[in-house]
Every structure is written in structure tokens, then in C-alpha cells.
Amino acid sequence: MSTARRTEAVPLLPDRFLRWFAGRGWTPRAHQLELLSLAKADKDALLIAPTGAGKTLAGFLPTLVELAESPRGDNPGIHTLYVSPLKALAVDVARNLERPVAEMGLNIRIEGRTGDTPASRRQRQKREPPDILLTTPEQLALLIGDPGASRLFETVRRVVVDELHALAPTKRGDQLALALARIRALAPDLVMAGLSATVKGPEELRRWLVDPRRGAAMAELVEIKDGAAPDITIHATDERLPWSGHTARHAIPEIYEAIKRHKTTLLFANTRAQAEMTFQELWKVNEDTLPIALHHGSLDVGQRRRVEAAMGEGRLKAVVATSTLDLGIDWGDVDLVVHIGSPKGSSRLLQRTGRANHRLDEPSKALMVPANRFEVIECEAAREAALAGEQDAETVKPGGLDVLAQHVLGVACGGPFDADALYSEVTSASPYAALDRATFDDVVEFVATGGYSLRSYERYAKIRQTQDGLWRVANPGVAQRWRMNIGTIIEAVSYKVRLGKVRRAAGGVVGKANFGGRVLGEIEEYFVATMSPGDTFMFGGEILRYEALIENEIYVSRSSSEAPKVPTYVGGRMPLTTDVAARVRAILDAPETWDTLPTQVREWLTYQAERSVIPDRNRLLVETFPRAGKHFLVTYPFEGRLAHQTLGMLLTRRLERAHARPMGFVASDYALAIWGLSDMSAMLDGDLLSLDGLFDQDMLGDDLEAWMADSALMKRTFRNCAIIGGLIDRNVVGAARKMGRQITMSTDLIYDVLRRHEPGHVLLRAARADAARGLIDLERVVEFLDRTKGRIEHRALDRVSPLAVPILLEVGREPVYGAFQDMLLKEAAETLVEEAMGPR
Amino acid sequence: MILSAVLRRDIVEPTISVAGVALVADVAGALYEPSSSALIVADLHLEKGSSYARRGQFLPPYDTATTLGRLAQLIDTYRPRAVIALGDSFHDRAAPARLNEADRVSLAALQNGRDWIWVAGNHDPEPPAGCGGESLAVMSLGALTLRHEPSAGAQGELAGHLHPVAKIEVRGRRLRRRCFATDGARVVLPAFGAYAGGLNVRDAAFGSLFRPGALTAWMLGEEGVYAIPTHGLRPD
Structure with missing residues (x-):
């Protein structure tokens, strides 16, 4: 901290604050004072600081000073809103704030409002709001839809958003950006502060914090460099x-x-x-x-x-x-x-x-x-x-249309709205800055009647434009249902894990449990789907035996089994980032640096160089070889598992058309392996197959469309958008669990029907945008195909290469694809019939 | 179990034998009885979409058109003399009145020149007004009894209501599909409607209808129908 700044900034702090700092043996830090002076000048600010830099106090100091210096009247309303992604963080911060407030004898009321806050207190908070309200994006969205919203928010002077780097790139971030745009309209004087860990592109977060219609295009930046290198x-x-x-x-x-x-x-x-x-x-x-x-x-x-x-x-x-x-x-x-x-x-x-x-x-x-x-x-x-201090680029993506739909209905629940004004307000939030008017109108239509070209739901409209041109909710039931469905987090369907015994009836039909024991926790549906009764798995540090699924609980018993059948492939959910991937490619391509690697790894790479070739950082290596009666094609894009899965789906389709008779594929963060019945080495040699053709960017056209039509990943993405956008109710999804996944099937069915009849529907657009960034990671596939165009290096080998061993060991854990499903059904029918009917 | 075959679009359609009557199990989820030239489907749930819309959930209003379109394809293939819908053809009592004009016209076109029977279901206990056809509570087709809800101990019964689906595991991979559930004495048909969900045949609701171990699930693939015996079927 520079002396100059300290002397010039100290007058910013009232005496009792200086005494409090001194009493604790502290001096105010430069960034704390800087935020204070920016706040006094009514400037929005982003503070970037590593953990442990006193970020929270810096965020609240302007509020505490202002409240200490200019006492407010009776029931003056909320002064500062604090928003954090975690309920627990809101609680933690309340505790940390109350201490300086008490020690300085400030008359400031601080309260939290989360999903756990009792209804009575929430009601009271609306009548007698605290000076500082600590809350979450979901609670804020709920308050936006409250008829008392304008009275509640018009007094707000300051908003502090914590962990902005984690919130901004998500749908919760979109939801929060929209809520804050609304609050800005109600409280034109408010000043924003964002708190963030170190990020690659602070500009995006700086834009996120401001309303460009009011002047500055970006918030001021206050940055504390990381301390000692880790x-x-x-x-x-x-x-x-x-x-x-x-x-x-x-x-x-x-x-x-x-x-x-x-x-x-x-x-x-x-x-x-x-x-x-x-x-x-x-x-x-x-x-x-x-x-x-x-x-x-x-x-x-x-x-x-x-x-x-x-x-x-x-x-x-x-x-x-x-x-x-x-x-x-x-x-x-x-x-x-x-x-x-x-x-x-x-x-x-x-x-x-x-x-x-x-x-x-x-x-x-x-x-x-x-x-x-x-x-x-x-x-x-x-x-x-x-x-090297490098950060992963996590870009703020265009805001989700499903989130916008939820917000539009919320605004209507809070009071009538004018579409022009709301459009202007929405596009003042940076995730929606590029939203065009036609798309916005589509979203409003979607909210009103479903947005279908077959206009059959007019009479059931949720919001209607009245004679004065304003949109209003059609009836109070709409607002009530909206409140039940708020939020952008779609929990994976999960089951309670309960210790207990199960009664079995004849024929393997499971009856009611004889008694239910303790609940150990919850487990995601996709994991349950991989297990059969009798399987053992590890949970909460114990080995458990899966007994049965009854309604929405799975019954388990303790098992003495030594080796649980743990899911071996719940692989890293987050794929390798682009920057680290580039460095991995660079390390591989620079044998002179290998001496830092362990001997075993060095030997492995040296074998690869002898038997095949080390992937060049600017080229794409493709190996083909026979193994165990099948023919393999292995390639090493290093683009992360999700992008590789998508690539695998698309390549398999093309190989099928080229009569390479592909049977399946498996993807890791580094490589993709496809196997089939035809000799792909010979096909490539005889010009029956061309790698440039195989990896051509045109696979992103019809092949992608055709695959998305049937992709389980797309269907899951669509389901989330349908819930967030309000097409189907959350509680319907919950209740459906009792019925054995009926509704999970139904959103798939809705997807099929909608895709066929209205492929440009706003919800499908939302799902495609999500999938491109998320589960199918299309952006990386696009970049990859572009980067490697005309730079494919092929090696036809007589056996598996050293580099291919890790990916081949993953074979057998891969998902089923397309037409292969029928082969499996046929196989099951034949082998099982044989078992049952064949000679003993 | 008789695995004879009828040729259609180069695809082998298996035959399910119930009480001595041979029925073609179509991959679309319908049964065809050749001797009386009857096409049998269950649980169309027409206008399920608009039924949800009344409660503020605007499902795509194309489910009826989709379901009728699939039915039209089947009718085009088999040219049946009669079409029998085994109940829950309409999602609710008011559904017939909500049919839009285009769907009403395509339904009438399908009915033209053939018998059309609406068997009553729990969703549609009344005859559907203005939707043509003949309405029956239960009907007989030769040795077969056709009704909506399967009844315990029946012989030669075709029914719907339960929306059977089956789940299998092959080589570590799982598939969940609509299916015909049969034991040779009866068949429970899969739901045909575009928005109809499914219930696993391992559920207790099936346990009271089929003798232990006697149930075979004829699972609908993309190209064919595959018979899986009880011991290959998994609960959800």
C-alpha cells in the first residue's frame, strides 16, 4: 500500500472507524479505501482479490460508513443488498459483519433471507426491512415478483455481489443480472460492487456490473495481485x-x-x-x-x-x-x-x-x-x-432465454409491465445486451401462451396485454405457480438412501419395506440407474448393498463385501480446459522437456515415438490398428471429454455411411477411440475412406442435426430449459418419481413432438444454446475442426500404440449409440431366450 | 412362443400368440389381427397437451396431430377393416370438444371406409361426442376380449391402461422401451399416444396380472420388436 494513497484516503474514514481499525492493530488496506472513495463518487466497482484479502469488509465498508455518518429515520428501508451464491456464505458474512458493527456501536440492522428463513420473518422483512439484507439470487428473484417490490427496493443505495466470478457465467448469474436490472429501474441511485477471485477477463465482469444506459460501459476495477506464488x-x-x-x-x-x-x-x-x-x-x-x-x-x-x-x-x-x-x-x-x-x-x-x-x-x-x-x-x-498466473477463460455467455422467460413472468407478477420499457431494461443487463427485439417478443409470447404458431392456447394465457398496452398476469393462480417454480438450479432427480429391509414377493416383485431405517443421504438418479439390486457401492464411507427402489427412496443394507462395485466412470464432470489442453500438447511435442517427467511416463512417450509418432502440437494424429478381431481408429484432439463425445457421435455416423461398420466409441479428456468391423487402415489405404473428408467441418450440418434429434444429452438439456422456462412445473417432475419416471419420459416426448413441428421454438433455441456450451461442448468441436483442417497425420499400425492404451482401457464403459441399440435388444432377446429355452 | 414372421418394409414383425390367436406386433406399438383385419391400439391420450394448457402448462399443441399421423401410417400399411382403440383415447372428458379442425378432419379421414371402435377408458368413460366411430365398454373379437383395464385371471384378453415399458441391461448398458407385456393368455399393449409416459413391467401393478416368471416383454426397438423373458427384465 502506498503512503501517498493512505494519507489522501484516510479522511474518508470517520474517526470511530479509524479507532476500530487501530484497536485491532490493523490499518485500512488500500483496496478497502479505494472502494470507499469510488462508492462516495457513486461509481460501480469490481474488486478482484485472492482469498484472505479482506474482500468482504471492503465490500461493506462504504455501507457502514454511510450508515454511520448519516443516520436514517424510522423504517427507512433496505440500504444495501448483499447477494451470494451460497446460503451458508450469507450466514457466514452476517456473522463477520455483526462484529465490527457491534464493536463500533453502529445502529445497523443486518438480516439474512434464504430458503431457510421462516415465513414469519420473511413477512416481517417486507414490512420492516433491515438496513442490510443478505440473500441469494433465487430469493431476490422471488422478491422481484412480489407486488410490494417497488416499495421494498426503491430505497436501495448499494448492492454487493460476492463470488461474482462463480455466478456470472451461470444461469443463476443471468437470473441475478435480470433482477438487478429491475432493481436499478426501481432505485436509480444505486451503486454496485462486485467481489471476485482472480479471473482471466475482468472486463466481462466489469460490464456485468453496470447499466450502460447510465454512462460508464464498465465498472471501475480495483485489483489486488496474488501474494506469494503457491x-x-x-x-x-x-x-x-x-x-x-x-x-x-x-x-x-x-x-x-x-x-x-x-x-x-x-x-x-x-x-x-x-x-x-x-x-x-x-x-x-x-x-x-x-x-x-x-x-x-x-x-x-x-x-x-x-x-x-x-x-x-x-x-x-x-x-x-x-x-x-x-x-x-x-x-x-x-x-x-x-x-x-x-x-x-x-x-x-x-x-x-x-x-x-x-x-x-x-x-x-x-x-x-x-x-x-x-x-x-x-x-x-x-x-x-x-x-505463470494464467487463468482459465470462463466467458459470460449470452443469457438463457429460459431464464428470461421466468423473469418476464416474475416481473408481471410484481405488477403490469410495458414491453418496450422491459426490453430496454433487459438489454441493459450485460448477458442480454445483444438480445434482439424479435427474440424478446418471442419470449413474451412463450410466457403468454406457449409461443406456438398454432395459436391454440390463447384462452389459457398466463399474461395478457390490456387496453392500456400493459401486460398483466391473467389471474392470481399464475403468480402462485410462478413462485413454486422459481430458480435456475435443476437438481438431478435424486433418491433418498435409506437403511432398511425389503420384503420380496414371488416373481421378483418388490413389496413395501418392512421398516425404514436412517436416511444416509441422497444419490442421483443416473447413478441408481447403473445399479441392480444386489450390487454394492460406496457411500458415506461405507460399503452398501442396493436392495430396492421403492417410490423415491432406495433401500440399502450394510455390506461386508470387500470390493464395492463403485461407479468406475463418473469421470471428471468438468472437462479439461482449453489452456491446460494447449500446454499438454506443447509438453508432448517438446521431448527436450520430458526430463521433468517421471521415468515411467518418459519411457511410455519414448515408446510412442518409436512405435507410432508423438502428436505434433499443430497437427491431429489419427492411428488405425486391429485388435481382438476389431478395427480401431484412435485420435488425440485433447479437447476434453464432452467435445470428444460429440465428435465420436458425429464421426460414427459418417463411418457408418462409409461402410466402416462402426460399433461403438469411447471418449476421454485426451483421446477418442472408435471401433468397428471393417479394416479402416485398408479403407484409408485404398481411398475408400478419407480422413480429410471424415473430419470435414460439414459434419456440423445435417449430421449434427440428425444426432441432436435423438441425443439423450439434448433431451436432458431440453428438460432443464422446460422447467426453468416454466413449460412444465417443478413439482410435477417431483411427484412423477413415484410413478416410475413417467414425466422424465414425457419431456423427451415433448422434445420429439416440438422438434418435429416447430424446430425454431424459443425453448429449443434455449436448449441448443445450452448444449453447445455445456454437455455437447460444440464450441470446442468447432474450434478443433477449424484448427486441424488439412493437418491430419495418419499412422496405420499393426497393433495398439502406447498412447492408445489408456483410452482402450476405458472401452466397455461407453454409452450406447443410435442404431446399435437394436443390436443390443436383439442380442438380449437371443441370448436370454437361449438361456431359458436351450438344452441344459 | 411362436416366432413366425410377416414381411413389411423389409422388417420382420413378430407374431404374438394369445389364446391361440396370432397377432402381429408392430414396431409402432400396435397389434394387427389378420383374420378379422383389425388394428388395435391403446391409450392414445388425444389432447393431453391442451389438457395441461388449462392448468397453465403450455405443452406443444401437436400431440394429437403426431399421434394421428402415426396411426395414419399404420392404417396405410395394414389397410385394416377395423380400428379398435382400447380406451383412454382422449385424455379427459372435454378433450373431444377441444380437437382442432385439422385434427378432426384427419380423424374422420382415418375412419372413412372402416369400422372404428372407441373402447371406454377411465379418462374417457363417455362416448366421444362428434368423433365418429362406435363406443363400447368391452368388446369381443373372436376368442379375444378387448377392454381398457386388464382384469385379473382373464384368458385371451387385450388391454391397455398400464402403459408398459421394460428395461434391460446388455453388456453393461441399459435400455428402457415401450413394450407389449404378455404371458400367452393376455397382452397389455404399450401406450400409443405421443405424450403418454410408461410404467415398468416389474412394478407391482403387473405382478397381480401375470403369473411369476410368465411375463414376456416385447420391447419396441427402432426397427423391430424383441421378446425379452422375465428373468432379463429389470426394475427401474
Whole structure:
């Protein structure tokens, strides 16, 4: 902090604030004063700071000063809104704020409002609002739709958005941006402050915070550079490094030793399954019975709160966690962060590593444990990127039309609206800046009557334009139903996991449970769908036996089985980021740098260079070879699993047309392997197949369309848009679980019908936009095809190449595709009939 | 189980035998009885979309057109003398009145020149006003009894109501499809309607109709119908 700035800024702070800082042995930090002076000048601001820099206090200081200096009258209304992505963070911040407020003797009322706030208090908050209201995007959206919204928000002077980097790129961010645009219209004087971790492109967040119609196109930027560079080691092993998989089992003894050497260790896994496995393996070697706990989103809430409390009190030696602990909350004295598997991107690596050691001037310490050979290179790439201070680009995408639909109805619930004014307001929110008027009108039509060209629902309209030109809700029931359906988070359908015995009737029909025991937590439907009764799996650190699914609960018993049937492929949900992928390609392509890699990895790559070729960073390697009676085509785009899956779907279609008789494919973060019955090496040699043709960008035309028509990923994406957009009710989806997935099927059926009859429908546009960014990662496929056009290098081999081994080990875990389904049905029919009817 | 075949569009359609009557199981989810030239479908749930719209959920208003379009294809293929809809043909009592003009015209065209029977269902217990055809509570077709809700212990019964789907696992992969559920004495037909969901044949509702182990699910693939015996079927 510069002396000059301090002297010029100190007068900003009233005496009792200076005394309070001094009393605690603190001096106000430069960024805190800078935010204060920006607020005094009515300027919106973005504060970018690493963990532990006193971000929250900086965000609230302007509010506290203003409230201290100019006392307000009776029931003056909300002064400051604080929005955080996590309920728990709102609670945490309330606690942290109350202390300075009490110690300085300020007369400021601070209250939280989350989904857990009792109805009576929520009512009171509307009558007698606190000075500072701490809340979540969903609660804010609900208040927007309240008829008292304008009275409630007209007094707001200041909005603080926490963890903006995490919110802005999501649908919750879209929802919040729209709500804030509304609040700005009601409270024209308000000033915004965003708090964010270090990001690659602060400009996007700066735009997110302002209303360009009011002047500045971007918020002012206040940035604190990261403190000491983190100390990141990559685990080296003498054990045999696994070829594939995500368990890191080989490294458990050394991780355990590291835990013993440190005060408190936080272990991050990428998936729940990986966390369970790590926890289980650690306890197998936990001879000192160290207090090691487990924390992930599926565990019972009470259990999670107990772990968090124990951690806060310093009673734990280690916690194995998933991304549920990525954000916000203060975790006390963590001095080591262990990353199980690759964190997949440098921002995640930096943010998670930052959980260790909350002081800026000391390096945070992290240990990365690659779970397989490829991950060794990936961890190296991620470390390089992190040490270079590189951040992953997570761009703010155009706002979702489904979210806009929910918002439009919410606005109508709050009071009549004028379409022109609302359009102007909506496009003042940066995610919707490029929204054209025709699309906006489509969304309004969708909200009103479904937006179909066959206008058969006019008489059931939810909102109607009245004679004065304003849109109004048709009846009070509409608002009531809207309130039930608010939000942009679609929980995966999940089942309660309950200990209990099940009665079986003849014929394998499952009857009611004889008794129900304790609920252990919740488990996602897709996971249940992979299990059959009798299978064992790991949950909450125990091995459980799946007994039955009854209504919306799965019944389990404790199992003495040694080896659970854990889902081996719930693979990293987040794909490898573009930047780390580029670094992986660069490392591979520079053999002179391999001496930093472990011997086993170096040998593996050297074999690859001898037997095939090392992928050139600017070219695409395609290998074809026979194996076990099938013919393989393996390629290495390094674009992440989701993009590879999409590519696999599209290539398989084309290979089918070229009579290569493809049977299936499997995708990893690095590679894609397709296998079939025809000899693809010979086909390529005889010009029956051309790689340039196969990888031509025109696959993004008809092939993509045809595939999307039938894609389970598209259907799931559509379902989410349908719920958020208000096409179907959330509670209908919930109630349907009892009926055995009837409604899950129905949104698929709705998708089929809509796609056939109205392919340009606003909800399909929303789903396509989501899918392109999300589950099918189309953007990366597009970039990849462009980048590698005319740069394909083919190797016809007589056997599997060393680099292809990891991906081939994933074979057998892949999803079924298209016409192959009928082959499976036929096979099942034949083999099962044979079993049942054949000779003994 | 008799696996004889009728040729259609180069695709093998299997035959389900019920109480000695051979029925062609079409991949679209309909049965065809050749001797009386009758096409049998269940649970069309016409106007389910507009039924939801009354409650503020604006499902695409094309379900009736889609369902009738699929029915038209079948009629074009088999040229049946009679079409029998096994109840819940309309999603609710007011549904017939909500049919739009275009759908009304295509329905009439389908009915033209053949017998058309609406068997009553729990969603549509009254004859559908203005929708042509003949309405019956239960009907007989040779040795077969056709009704909406399957009854316990019936012999030679064709019914709907339950919307059967079956789930299997092959080589670690799972498929869930609409199906015909049969034990040789009866068939429960899959729901034909565009917006009709499904109920797993392992559900208790089927357990009271079929003797343990006797149920075979004829699952609808993209190209054919495949018979899977009880021990291959999985609960949800």
C-alpha cells in the first residue's frame, strides 16, 4: 500500500472507524479505501482479490460508513443488498459483519433471507426491512415478483455481489443480472460492487456490473495481485503408475504421511465417487485413527454441517471433499491442499490451493496427485499455467432465454409491465445486451401462451396485454405457480438412501419395506440407474448393498463385501480446459522437456515415438490398428471429454455411411477411440475412406442435426430449459418419481413432438444454446475442426500404440449409440431366450 | 412362443400368440389381427397437451396431430377393416370438444371406409361426442376380449391402461422401451399416444396380472420388436 494513497484516503474514514481499525492493530488496506472513495463518487466497482484479502469488509465498508455518518429515520428501508451464491456464505458474512458493527456501536440492522428463513420473518422483512439484507439470487428473484417490490427496493443505495466470478457465467448469474436490472429501474441511485477471485477477463465482469444506459460501459476495477506464488508439488511415485482410472489408490500411503506431517489437510476430489474412494482408502491405512472426514453434496445435510463445524473448530486432521467446498467459507488453519487427480484447469488449481493458508504473504502449499499417466502430464501443464498466473477463460455467455422467460413472468407478477420499457431494461443487463427485439417478443409470447404458431392456447394465457398496452398476469393462480417454480438450479432427480429391509414377493416383485431405517443421504438418479439390486457401492464411507427402489427412496443394507462395485466412470464432470489442453500438447511435442517427467511416463512417450509418432502440437494424429478381431481408429484432439463425445457421435455416423461398420466409441479428456468391423487402415489405404473428408467441418450440418434429434444429452438439456422456462412445473417432475419416471419420459416426448413441428421454438433455441456450451461442448468441436483442417497425420499400425492404451482401457464403459441399440435388444432377446429355452 | 414372421418394409414383425390367436406386433406399438383385419391400439391420450394448457402448462399443441399421423401410417400399411382403440383415447372428458379442425378432419379421414371402435377408458368413460366411430365398454373379437383395464385371471384378453415399458441391461448398458407385456393368455399393449409416459413391467401393478416368471416383454426397438423373458427384465 502506498503512503501517498493512505494519507489522501484516510479522511474518508470517520474517526470511530479509524479507532476500530487501530484497536485491532490493523490499518485500512488500500483496496478497502479505494472502494470507499469510488462508492462516495457513486461509481460501480469490481474488486478482484485472492482469498484472505479482506474482500468482504471492503465490500461493506462504504455501507457502514454511510450508515454511520448519516443516520436514517424510522423504517427507512433496505440500504444495501448483499447477494451470494451460497446460503451458508450469507450466514457466514452476517456473522463477520455483526462484529465490527457491534464493536463500533453502529445502529445497523443486518438480516439474512434464504430458503431457510421462516415465513414469519420473511413477512416481517417486507414490512420492516433491515438496513442490510443478505440473500441469494433465487430469493431476490422471488422478491422481484412480489407486488410490494417497488416499495421494498426503491430505497436501495448499494448492492454487493460476492463470488461474482462463480455466478456470472451461470444461469443463476443471468437470473441475478435480470433482477438487478429491475432493481436499478426501481432505485436509480444505486451503486454496485462486485467481489471476485482472480479471473482471466475482468472486463466481462466489469460490464456485468453496470447499466450502460447510465454512462460508464464498465465498472471501475480495483485489483489486488496474488501474494506469494503457491508452492505446488506433483506427487512422484516408485509404484507402477496406472494407465487409466481416477482412483489414485497407488498414492494413498504417501498422502497419509503428508496428512500426518501437516496441521490440517484439505483433499479435493473431482467427483463424489473419487472422494468416497479416497476416504475409504485413507481409513484402511489410518493406523493412528486420525480424525479424517468426508464432505460431499450427496451426504445428509446434518452430517455435512457437523463436518463443517468440526473443521471450523480445528478438530479435524483432514477432510476429503468435492467442489461443494470450492467457494467462500472460511476453513481455518488449512496448511496443505491435496488435489486427487488433475484439477483440470489452472483457475481451479489456484482457487483450491488458495484454501491453504489465508495469509497473503505466505505461499499456499499444494500437492497434486495424478491418478494415471496422462494426468501426470496434465498436472505438469496445470502447474505451469498456475505458476505463470494464467487463468482459465470462463466467458459470460449470452443469457438463457429460459431464464428470461421466468423473469418476464416474475416481473408481471410484481405488477403490469410495458414491453418496450422491459426490453430496454433487459438489454441493459450485460448477458442480454445483444438480445434482439424479435427474440424478446418471442419470449413474451412463450410466457403468454406457449409461443406456438398454432395459436391454440390463447384462452389459457398466463399474461395478457390490456387496453392500456400493459401486460398483466391473467389471474392470481399464475403468480402462485410462478413462485413454486422459481430458480435456475435443476437438481438431478435424486433418491433418498435409506437403511432398511425389503420384503420380496414371488416373481421378483418388490413389496413395501418392512421398516425404514436412517436416511444416509441422497444419490442421483443416473447413478441408481447403473445399479441392480444386489450390487454394492460406496457411500458415506461405507460399503452398501442396493436392495430396492421403492417410490423415491432406495433401500440399502450394510455390506461386508470387500470390493464395492463403485461407479468406475463418473469421470471428471468438468472437462479439461482449453489452456491446460494447449500446454499438454506443447509438453508432448517438446521431448527436450520430458526430463521433468517421471521415468515411467518418459519411457511410455519414448515408446510412442518409436512405435507410432508423438502428436505434433499443430497437427491431429489419427492411428488405425486391429485388435481382438476389431478395427480401431484412435485420435488425440485433447479437447476434453464432452467435445470428444460429440465428435465420436458425429464421426460414427459418417463411418457408418462409409461402410466402416462402426460399433461403438469411447471418449476421454485426451483421446477418442472408435471401433468397428471393417479394416479402416485398408479403407484409408485404398481411398475408400478419407480422413480429410471424415473430419470435414460439414459434419456440423445435417449430421449434427440428425444426432441432436435423438441425443439423450439434448433431451436432458431440453428438460432443464422446460422447467426453468416454466413449460412444465417443478413439482410435477417431483411427484412423477413415484410413478416410475413417467414425466422424465414425457419431456423427451415433448422434445420429439416440438422438434418435429416447430424446430425454431424459443425453448429449443434455449436448449441448443445450452448444449453447445455445456454437455455437447460444440464450441470446442468447432474450434478443433477449424484448427486441424488439412493437418491430419495418419499412422496405420499393426497393433495398439502406447498412447492408445489408456483410452482402450476405458472401452466397455461407453454409452450406447443410435442404431446399435437394436443390436443390443436383439442380442438380449437371443441370448436370454437361449438361456431359458436351450438344452441344459 | 411362436416366432413366425410377416414381411413389411423389409422388417420382420413378430407374431404374438394369445389364446391361440396370432397377432402381429408392430414396431409402432400396435397389434394387427389378420383374420378379422383389425388394428388395435391403446391409450392414445388425444389432447393431453391442451389438457395441461388449462392448468397453465403450455405443452406443444401437436400431440394429437403426431399421434394421428402415426396411426395414419399404420392404417396405410395394414389397410385394416377395423380400428379398435382400447380406451383412454382422449385424455379427459372435454378433450373431444377441444380437437382442432385439422385434427378432426384427419380423424374422420382415418375412419372413412372402416369400422372404428372407441373402447371406454377411465379418462374417457363417455362416448366421444362428434368423433365418429362406435363406443363400447368391452368388446369381443373372436376368442379375444378387448377392454381398457386388464382384469385379473382373464384368458385371451387385450388391454391397455398400464402403459408398459421394460428395461434391460446388455453388456453393461441399459435400455428402457415401450413394450407389449404378455404371458400367452393376455397382452397389455404399450401406450400409443405421443405424450403418454410408461410404467415398468416389474412394478407391482403387473405382478397381480401375470403369473411369476410368465411375463414376456416385447420391447419396441427402432426397427423391430424383441421378446425379452422375465428373468432379463429389470426394475427401474
